[in-house]
Amino acid sequence: MNTRGLRGFVAFSYLWYALWFIAPGLIMLVYAFGRTTGISQHGLVNLSHLGFSNFHTALANPARPILIISLEYTAIATALCGLIAFPVAYFLARKVQPRARAIMLLLVVLPFWTDYLLRMLGWRIFLSPLGLLYDALHGIGLNVASLSILDTRGAVMIGLVYNYLPLFILPLAVVLERIDPFLLQAADDLGASPRTIFRTVTLPLSMPGVIAGTILVFVPMLGDYVTPTLLGGARGLMVGSLIAAQFNEGQNWSLGAAMSIILVLILVGIVVACGAAAVGLRALAGRLRQRALAREMVAS
Amino acid sequence: MTNSSKQDPDREPIRILAPEGHKFSRRDLMKFAAVSTGAGLLGTHQDQFLLSHSSNLSALQAAAKRSLKAVGKINKNLYIYTWGQYDNPTTFSAFQSATGIQLQFGSYNSNEAMIAKLELAQGTAGYDIVVPTGGYIPEMVAKGLLLPLNKSKIPNFSKLDTKLLNFPWDPHNRYSIPKDYGTTGFIYDKTVITRKMTTWADFAKAAALPAVSGKVSLLDDPNDVMGIALWNSGIDWNTPKSSQLHAANKWLIKNLAPHVSNFDSYPGATGGLVNGSYVLSQAWNGDARQAILHAPKRFAWVVPEPASEIWVDNWAIAKGAKDLNTAYAFIDYVIDPVVAANELIYTGYSSPVSNVRNFLPKNLPAANMIFLTADQSKRLTSYVVNSSNNLRTQLYSEFKAATAAG
Numbered sequence: 265m266n267t268r269g270l271r272g273f274v275a276f277s278y279l280w281y282a283l284w285f286i287a288p289g290l291i292m293l294v295y296a297f298g299r300t301t302g303i304s305q306h307g308l309v310n311l312s313h314l315g316f317s318n319f320h321t322a323l324a325n326p327a328r329p330i331l332i333i334s335l336e337y338t339a340i341a342t343a344l345c346g347l348i349a350f351p352v353a354y355f356l357a358r359k360v361q362p363r364a365r366a367i368m369l370l371l372v373v374l375p376f377w378t379d380y381l382l383r384m385l386g387w388r389i390f391l392s393p394l395g396l397l398y399d400a401l402h403g404i405g406l407n408v409a410s411l412s413i414l415d416t417r418g419a420v421m422i423g424l425v426y427n428y429l430p431l432f433i434l435p436l437a438v439v440l441e442r443i444d445p446f447l448l449q450a451a452d453d454l455g456a457s458p459r460t461i462f463r464t465v466t467l468p469l470s471m472p473g474v475i476a477g478t479i480l481v482f483v484p485m486l487g488d489y490v491t492p493t494l495l496g497g498a499r500g501l502m503v504g505s506l507i508a509a510q511f512n513e514g515q516n517w518s519l520g521a522a523m524s525i526i527l528v529l530i531l532v533g534i535v536v537a538c539g540a541a542a543v544g545l546r547a548l549a550g551r552l553r554q555r556a557l558a559r560e561m562v563a564s
Numbered sequence: 565m566t567n568s569s570k571q572d573p574d575r576e577p578i579r580i581l582a583p584e585g586h587k588f589s590r591r592d593l594m595k596f597a598a599v600s601t602g603a604g605l606l607g608t609h610q611d612q613f614l615l616s617h618s619s620n621l622s623a624l625q626a627a628a629k630r631s632l633k634a635v636g637k638i639n640k641n642l643y644i645y646t647w648g649q650y651d652n653p654t655t656f657s658a659f660q661s662a663t664g665i666q667l668q669f670g671s672y673n674s675n676e677a678m679i680a681k682l683e684l685a686q687g688t689a690g691y692d693i694v695v696p697t698g699g700y701i702p703e704m705v706a707k708g709l710l711l712p713l714n715k716s717k718i719p720n721f722s723k724l725d726t727k728l729l730n731f732p733w734d735p736h737n738r739y740s741i742p743k744d745y746g747t748t749g750f751i752y753d754k755t756v757i758t759r760k761m762t763t764w765a766d767f768a769k770a771a772a773l774p775a776v777s778g779k780v781s782l783l784d785d786p787n788d789v790m791g792i793a794l795w796n797s798g799i800d801w802n803t804p805k806s807s808q809l810h811a812a813n814k815w816l817i818k819n820l821a822p823h824v825s826n827f828d829s830y831p832g833a834t835g836g837l838v839n840g841s842y843v844l845s846q847a848w849n850g851d852a853r854q855a856i857l858h859a860p861k862r863f864a865w866v867v868p869e870p871a872s873e874i875w876v877d878n879w880a881i882a883k884g885a886k887d888l889n890t891a892y893a894f895i896d897y898v899i900d901p902v903v904a905a906n907e908l909i910y911t912g913y914s915s916p917v918s919n920v921r922n923f924l925p926k927n928l929p930a931a932n933m934i935f936l937t938a939d940q941s942k943r944l945t946s947y948v949v950n951s952s953n954n955l956r957t958q959l960y961s962e963f964k965a966a967t968a969a970g
Contacts, residue, residue: 306683307683497826498824506961512677
């Protein structure tokens with residue numbers, strides 16, 4: 265493909281994206297300022313009196329506590345994903361042969377080949393009081409009669425971590441794998457203990473992976489409504505289900521649109537914050553390196 | 565019942581997320597759940613019963629041919645937009661083979677979703693037949709989503725029970741023909757709840773018991789949940805008064821929110837009751853019957869006092885329907901007594917066809933859950949969408965938020 269053809273193709277992809285992503289987004293933005301129509305009126309949203317009332321509703325009770333709970337869940341589940349993903353990614357990137365690594369990475373992404381809904385329903389069955397988990401716990405002599413897992417926040421957390429973990433492992437493993445082995449060797453040659461090497465070389469250099477993983481996990485998780493709906497029951501309500509309910513049973517598209525816009529703004533804010541953190545970290549690392557260099561020169 | 569297919573054991577693609585046309589079906593889940601929990605093949609009895617008692621194919625085909633004769637010239641395609649798995653599959657296959665009309669299906673899981681789709685498409689969605697719940701018909705008529713019916717093309721209309729015609733939501737049945745009807749009540753696990761249960765107050769009291777709290781499900785439907793409080797306090801279910809609705813919601817938040825573990829419109833069909841996730845569930849009779857068929861000694865069904873719901877689902881023709889004669893032939897066919905019996909056996913919901921009982925097997929299991937007694941009928945009311953609809957859904961969101969916090 266020549267440059268012109270390539271340019272045309274790129275322009276087309278942008279246009280395609282603009283049409284099917286940005287245009288619906290703009291429609292939602294406009295809807296968010298409208299009002300829901302009465303039951304006997306035509307149309308979905310009445311746009312004759314625009315105003316901020318939907319945003320007030322979306323940020324007041326009962327939507328606000330749900331939004332806050334969702335942020336909490338997502339933050340905790342993302343942190344758990346990171347804590348679990350790090351050793352796994354480290355092992356994958358550094359401790360196994362390339363062929364074994366390929367197989368293990370395949371195993372990490374394998375669940376994605378099965379329908380997500382089906383996997384969540386599988387969890388429902390597994391966690392139910394007559395399911396395998398209870399059988400197993402009962403089998404090792406635990407009293408499970410009063411235990412409830414399904415339809416609790418704990419179940420939502422299990423589902424969220426399970427489901428988004430691969431999205432954290434993959435970018436982290438890639439970044440860890442790319443760390444130049446000579447850096448580690450150099451640190452070793454200069455007498456750093458493995459612990460010091462991890463703390464001063466591996467960990468700082470893995471930060472781009474941590475940040476990428478955080479964004480990849482946090483962003484879709486905050487809007488997830490399948491997991492909380494299927495595993496959390498009444499207790500696991502998250503903002504995604506609340507938004508879906510406005511469009512469905514609520515027939516209040518303008519309120520649903522306002523809630524979506526708020527969610528998008530929060531996510532943009534978080535992505536920007538992560539980006540700023542990445543830039544800041546890089547600057548900090550650069551400054552530290554310069555200072556170390558200067559110190560060495562003074563010493564010599 | 566506003567928000568979901570009544571019976572829909574099979575498909576209702578998991579309510580809110582509801583990717584339409586998802587291949588997974590609820591009945592599959594039920595079996596899978598039963599197998600994996602060692603509870604035995606839930607649904608098997610029902611399936612065997614279906615096989616041996618469904619109306620025979622030739623009788624269904626003859627009915628289809630009769631209906632076809634009444635309408636004249638027809639098209640060869642019909643697009644039906646209905647609740648997932650809300651009809652006996654043999655009803656459709658017999659119609660297709662007898663008439664050569666190809667049936668196509670789309671499914672939805674709430675009246676609201678269906679209305680929103682028709683509204684967006686403005687007659688271009690391609691659907692010929694839709695199945696709204698009674699209380700939604702005035703809204704749909706006002707929005708111009710339905711076509712008036714020519715009943716001379718539906719000769720079987722005369723076989724319908726007049727008690728199920730001419731409802732306030734559609735005087736003289738200008739736009740709709742009743743499909744089936746049922747009630748809202750509750751089902752509970754007798755091995756856990758041993759007290760006497762007859763009223764909604766009993767329901768709320770039992771929900772607070774330590775062994776029950778956290779194992780309670782409600783229908784995922786704003787009006788049915790609101791109904792519990794209104795029925796319990798003797799207030800008109802259709803009240804548009806903001807003060808009454810707020811008070812009712814307060815009662816729900818105080819008495820039920822701390823104990824509810826899920827909003828599930830199919831606690832029977834999805835296996836939540838059978839697998840022990842719920843011991844007390846608000847449910848529609850046909851769905852509750854699924855659990856009772858599986859474990860008749862374990863569960864009990866209550867049509868509660870002092871009041872509860874009777875809902876009616878209806879066949880109607882969508883604006884933009886391509887060929888009315890085909891639609892009439894289909895509607896006439898499904899209210900033929902032979903076909904109505906075939907449907908009833910499958911869904912577990914009563915039919916509006918007067919003499920349908922003559923076509924039913926004698927040994928229909930848990931038949932007392934299908935047919936309402938005169939005493940039960942007296943205390944049942946219907947909800948018609950009114951000006952308080954937005955407030956009701958807002959209050960429902962508040963209730964859901966309170967249960968999430970509880």
